[in-house]
Amino acid sequence: MSAQPDLAQAGELKFGQVGIANLRIRQLDPARLAQEMRERVQRAPNLFARAAVVLDFNNLLHAPSAEQVRALIAALREAGVLPVALAYGTREIDALARELDLPLLAKFRAQYEPASTQAAPAASASPLPAPAPAPPAIPPAARGGDGKPGLIHTSPVRSGQQVYAEQRDLTVLSTVGAGAEVLADGSIHIYGALRGRALAGAQGNTEARIFCREFHAELVAVAGHYKVLEDIPADLHGKPVQVWLDHGQLKLAALD
Known part of the structure; x- marks a missing residue:
């Protein structure tokens, strides 16, 4: 009998979210x-x-x-x-x-620079904007801008994994491990430790926010504005934290 041909592919091609x-x-x-x-x-x-x-x-x-x-x-x-x-x-x-x-x-899975961003204007003598009010307490997970219910992820997000909530909010009921990445076009709510990366407002929503119960993030971003752990005050490490944009500046504050 003749040998059966090997029909298995030498390489499997898949399209998905790419960290870039x-x-x-x-x-x-x-x-x-x-x-x-x-x-x-x-x-x-x-x-x-x-x-x-x-x-x-x-x-x-x-x-x-x-x-x-x-x-x-x-x-x-x-x-x-x-x-x-x-x-x-x-x-x-x-x-x-x-x-x-x-x-x-043609399209990035997360915009580290918003598409609407223009070159920074020269410094002027105009007064700085008034300080933002104290951030509110962590709210319940919201619906996305088009009415979609938020995506709820119940298991830990492990190193190398990515979870993306397209056109809606993302709620993670467990931890986000180091080397893992969570993205949402809306806000992100993490009810465990955040050790990896969290990118909210991935398509430019400047109203999006990030909330977590224990902050150790490698990187956080809202609508393309980001900070890495080395840029974040040490007194926020390990604390409940929220992240939001105020006049184009990324802000972080401890939650009571």
Whole structure:
């Protein structure tokens, strides 16, 4: 009898959420961009060292040349991160990606920079906004903006896992382990320890918030504005904490 053919695939292709950061280029200055990235890597090596990065040139008036992008990629790699693609934009960006033999990514699973963000204005003498009022106590999980009920995740989110609540809030009834990631287009409620990453308002909802019972997060973000653990006051570590945006600034406070 003849041998049966091996019908098993050598590789299984799947599409899903990919942990990848969007670096929105506001000034095409490779040396300065590399220095900023090097500082991020030094502050949080477990988070940023050898991290995959998508380059987004859509905030520039003109698309850069292939030579300029090659210089930027080399500088960023030397700084410790790995540029892997360009962000989708104009026809010029499409042509640039083809010339560089890089893929285009049209949509990110989390926007570390909101799409509406513009270059920061020059400092002025205008008064600073009034301090935000004290944050309210942790509320019940809400419905998403389109009326969808929130997603409830009952088991621990372990290292390497991702849980995403599209167009709704996310409630985790257990812990989020180190190396795990939870995302929501609405708010995130964690009733255990948060040791991994939590990204609320992933599609730009600036009203989203993050609540957790025990704060040890590697990274928290709301509508693209983020902080890593090294940037957060030590007196909040291990405490019940909420995270929200106030005038474009990410705020954290202990919950009573």
